[in-house]
Amino acid sequence: MNAVPAAPQGPASHGPVSHDPSASHGPAPHGPSASQGPAPGSAPGSSPVAARERGILAAPPELTGAVTHSRLRRGRRRRLVVLVLAALIAGVFLLTLMVGQTFYPLDQVVRVVLGEDVPGASFTVGRLRLPRAMLAVLAGACFGLGGVVFQTMLRNPLASPDIIGISSGASAAAAFAIIMLSMGGVQVSIVAIAGGLGVALAVYLLSFRGGLAGTRLILVGIGVAAMLDSVTAYVLSKAPQWELQEAMRWLTGSLNGAGYGTVMPVLVALAVLGPVLLSQSRALSLLRLGDDTAAALGVRTERTRILLIVAAVGLIAFATAATGPIAFVAFLSGPIAARIAGPAGSLLIPSALVGALLVLVADFAGQFLFGLRYPVGVVTGALGAPYLLYLIIRTNRTGGSL
Amino acid sequence: MRVLWLLLAAVLTALLGAASLVIGSREVPWTDVLAALQGSADNLNQAAVTKRIPRTVLALLAGAALGLAGAVMQGVTRNPLADPGILGVNMGASLAVAVGIAWFGMFSYTAFIWTAILGAAVTAVFVYAIGSLGRGGATPLKLALAGAATSAALVSFISAVVLPRADIAQSVRSWQIGGVGGAGFEGIGRMLPFLIAGAVICLLAARPLNSLALGDELAAGLGERVAVARAAAALGAVMLCGAVTAIAGPIGFVGLVVPHLCRLLIGVDHRWLLPFSALTGAALLTASDVAGRIIARPEELDVGIVTALVGAPFFIYIVRRQKVREL
Amino acid sequence: MTGTHRLEANGLTLGYRDRIVVEGLDLAVPPGRITAVVGANACGKSTLLRSMSRLLAPQSGQVLLDGRQIHSMPAKELARTLGLLPQSPLAPEGITVADLVGRGRHPHQRLLSRWRQEDDAAVAAALEATGTTELADRAIDELSGGQRQRVWIAMVLAQQTDLLLDEPTTFLDVNHQVEVLDLLTDLNRGRGTTIVMVLHDLNLAARYADHLVAMAAGRVHAAGAPGEVLTAGVVRTVFGLESRIVADPVSGRPLVLPIGRHHTEGADRAGEHGAAAGMRERDALQGGYARQPEERSSPGEPEA
Structure with missing residues (x-):
């Protein structure tokens, strides 16, 4: 702020300036701002104009303090939300390990988690419930992250990867690999990931026309998703009865049959791509101001966008390869996180946590709440409709934008 | 000129209808086709053709209904991307039928049709409400997103309804992919009154739709009762979609592609556009059905899949052609 | 500078x-x-x-x-x-004035660096200069056209x-x-x-x-x-x-x-x-x- 003053400063700056002293510089009221009076903390008796002139050079320390204070206050809410969410996840995580057809008390569960050999519990908790719960948390976090990145970048809460075709690509590829090519295990994962990335690339290229427009990307994605969904439906209709259960996963998403083999790739993907996204969180929040503004603030918009897309699509594809497209988790996590954490600060971590919690709770509910075992995707999918209703009601009340 | 196009479309539709009778997994000579049309089923060839007759009729009717409904929906919403599939209306009809079967033991065609129309209507209103939220009203972008999101939710609901009922899973699954293969004359007969009623409403709405195309305010200035006209036209379209979905399952993209092609050939006057869309829709759906039989020989590709494979690229083409500001 | x-x-x-x-x-x-x-x-x-x-x-x-x-x-x-204020910048829904103005500090921040006293001082100065200190905790959506424009100018000011x-x-x-x-x-x-x-x-x-x-x-x-x-x-x-x-x-x-x-x-x-x-x-x-x-x-x- 080493200003090089072009003119002497005073309470009202019409001094003997070389250029024409504009009449509007006089102490005449400055529109509505004049009625706002001096800022809190500015010296009593100073006119708004004087306060403003001073602000041009440097902010008085007490004002800086106020800004710091209010920034910290906004940050505190977000931190609190993150802590509460993390605690809830830990709680539900342990609960899903304890509850099932046989109940194991907390101490046994903890001992199993710590690696001790507990007769009975070691198999049920260690081999069945633990990988399932881990996959729920990891996949939920991946969906939540990927979803909020797309929603923020495209500036539309409806534009999540499960709506614009990314998940559809992964699941169509997986269903095709299982039923038409009789693949299994790792092969299917690889095909699913390739499918997700390939579809994302195709959508990107198809919507690129003299620059990228978010609206066009969304619509092209919807078209591609419609096509892929019908491919998936066709492939499923060709499935023999015994493969149907396995293939149905690729329609709704399910955590059935989770083992450490499925958990590991998702864990690695989250460990690698998660930090990439976090490193871009500030640039992402600037993209929300519009491409021109972001670029003027020093964001390399095109490069940032590609990096964000690749990382988010990677997360979605890996998670989809492991669980199938768990409906609406990517769609719901971001808006829920925004609601509880407030608009300040990055939503990436809150959304990841919300996603993890959603999948964990929905899977638990799907297994034990309805008397019949529903795959997790059916439960989360059913949450989508009330959310859309909520959007209508909220926007009608506040008149805000979608 | 327009009459010429209309005649051409009629001829094309007739030819495709004939092709649909001839082409299939079994090669049938013309003599047998003619014999079968006269009601004879003496040999295998003639029996095969006899089976193809209701299928062809259904394809023609469903195509006409969907083409007409698409043109009306695009007119009502003033939205180039409106389509019963994209907007999730077909999926709403599917869910309603699935619920009817699973929870209320519904089995008659008439019940299917009423339920499907109800489901389609509720979904149409729901999607339109979401799509017109916020600034700028119902833009193509927001409507398409609302439709896609609603469809996804509806699919989950269908799974949830069907999953506990292994006994009905197979029959409900046919409502998730549209096809005309399983058609019989009974279903077609039950569907027909609804189609006729819907088509009459839609065709009567042609003139109001022309006014609506100028914007609500101007249409009101021209003496149109905007809300009434819009509701009536939408009702006609919903009846068409619902009835077709009840019998043939959700068939997407016919309603999207057809009106666009027709506008290119015949202009934007709905009095011409609507009948022309119906004819072209019949031609397109029949052609897709025939193509589905040829591509996957000796098996068949459901027509709903063929139309999606043809229609989605067309959808993307329309999106690319629009200026960003108009989306 | x-x-x-x-x-x-x-x-x-x-x-x-x-x-x-x-x-x-x-x-x-x-x-x-x-x-x-x-x-x-x-x-x-x-x-x-x-x-x-x-x-x-x-x-x-x-x-x-x-x-x-x-x-x-x-x-x-x-x-x-060099800072630019485009013709129609987009304000994310619900963002507060101080938060938006803070976005202008981006060019001065390194990857993963923490928010510094200096950044707060720049934000405070920008708010004061544009007469928007009073509005700091309000959401952008609630402001009038003139106020909103002053906030956007404050954002580019914070860029210094x-x-x-x-x-x-x-x-x-x-x-x-x-x-x-x-x-x-x-x-x-x-x-x-x-x-x-x-x-x-x-x-x-x-x-x-x-x-x-x-x-x-x-x-x-x-x-x-x-x-x-x-x-x-x-x-x-x-x-x-x-x-x-x-x-x-x-x-x-x-x-x-x-x-x-x-x-x-x-x-x-x-x-x-x-x-x-x-x-x-x-x-x-x-x-x-x-x-x-x-x-x-x-x-x-x-x-x-």
Whole structure:
């Protein structure tokens, strides 16, 4: 702020300036701002104009303090939300390990988690419930992250990867690999990931026309998703009865049959791509101001966008390869996180946590709440409709934008 | 000129209808086709053709209904991307039928049709409400997103309804992919009154739709009762979609592609556009059905899949052609 | 940091795909002064501004900042010297004023670095300078058009750079227009901030600018002090409008009085014309220098 003053400063700056002293510089009221009076903390008796002139050079320390204070206050809410969410996840995580057809008390569960050999519990908790719960948390976090990145970048809460075709690509590829090519295990994962990335690339290229427009990307994605969904439906209709259960996963998403083999790739993907996204969180929040503004603030918009897309699509594809497209988790996590954490600060971590919690709770509910075992995707999918209703009601009340 | 196009479309539709009778997994000579049309089923060839007759009729009717409904929906919403599939209306009809079967033991065609129309209507209103939220009203972008999101939710609901009922899973699954293969004359007969009623409403709405195309305010200035006209036209379209979905399952993209092609050939006057869309829709759906039989020989590709494979690229083409500001 | 940087364009040719908008343009921005760019619709004003802030790469020619080509400078480094306020920036829903202004600190922050005292001080100064301290905790959506524009200016102020502004007075009532221009003048006189802005209103441009650039058909037609640039001949070439230039009784700067078809010089008596003629005169005025909707790059924020 080493200003090089072009003119002497005073309470009202019409001094003997070389250029024409504009009449509007006089102490005449400055529109509505004049009625706002001096800022809190500015010296009593100073006119708004004087306060403003001073602000041009440097902010008085007490004002800086106020800004710091209010920034910290906004940050505190977000931190609190993150802590509460993390605690809830830990709680539900342990609960899903304890509850099932046989109940194991907390101490046994903890001992199993710590690696001790507990007769009975070691198999049920260690081999069945633990990988399932881990996959729920990891996949939920991946969906939540990927979803909020797309929603923020495209500036539309409806534009999540499960709506614009990314998940559809992964699941169509997986269903095709299982039923038409009789693949299994790792092969299917690889095909699913390739499918997700390939579809994302195709959508990107198809919507690129003299620059990228978010609206066009969304619509092209919807078209591609419609096509892929019908491919998936066709492939499923060709499935023999015994493969149907396995293939149905690729329609709704399910955590059935989770083992450490499925958990590991998702864990690695989250460990690698998660930090990439976090490193871009500030640039992402600037993209929300519009491409021109972001670029003027020093964001390399095109490069940032590609990096964000690749990382988010990677997360979605890996998670989809492991669980199938768990409906609406990517769609719901971001808006829920925004609601509880407030608009300040990055939503990436809150959304990841919300996603993890959603999948964990929905899977638990799907297994034990309805008397019949529903795959997790059916439960989360059913949450989508009330959310859309909520959007209508909220926007009608506040008149805000979608 | 327009009459010429209309005649051409009629001829094309007739030819495709004939092709649909001839082409299939079994090669049938013309003599047998003619014999079968006269009601004879003496040999295998003639029996095969006899089976193809209701299928062809259904394809023609469903195509006409969907083409007409698409043109009306695009007119009502003033939205180039409106389509019963994209907007999730077909999926709403599917869910309603699935619920009817699973929870209320519904089995008659008439019940299917009423339920499907109800489901389609509720979904149409729901999607339109979401799509017109916020600034700028119902833009193509927001409507398409609302439709896609609603469809996804509806699919989950269908799974949830069907999953506990292994006994009905197979029959409900046919409502998730549209096809005309399983058609019989009974279903077609039950569907027909609804189609006729819907088509009459839609065709009567042609003139109001022309006014609506100028914007609500101007249409009101021209003496149109905007809300009434819009509701009536939408009702006609919903009846068409619902009835077709009840019998043939959700068939997407016919309603999207057809009106666009027709506008290119015949202009934007709905009095011409609507009948022309119906004819072209019949031609397109029949052609897709025939193509589905040829591509996957000796098996068949459901027509709903063929139309999606043809229609989605067309959808993307329309999106690319629009200026960003108009989306 | 401000008032010492030299920004110039040499032989600049700009366009979108095959459409050339600006051709062979030379321009030197006087440091520490207010420069206003005026011209008819679609003459390339906004395109020029976009290119000078690196948003649009030139097809030929160059933009130099202190002798360095800006299109080969690192994005953040440039953003520490030069800030741009686009015509219709987007405000994320629910964001507070202080938060939005804080976004302007981006070029000064490293990857993963923490928020520093210095950043808070810059935000506080920007709020104070624009008279928006009171609004710091309010959400952007709740503000009036004039307040919102001041907040956006605060955001680019927090960047602590010289400023490029694309029509900062668009969508504002006349009192808010004057308010914004006064604020920019405060900044220029107080801090020595170099300001380049595209303006639509010729008379406001003449009053507030030290240096006036009149563009026509993608070239600089005339540049210099408003008193020298703003002649009847220039207005005729640039806007295709007959006019008479008088001295502004308030500021002494030139004041452009358009001459429509119904009001020829001297023969002009208000009573002689019916209401219809008055209407047409207004239309002629708007055709002259009110903005036309089709030039807006996006519908933008409706004014509250």
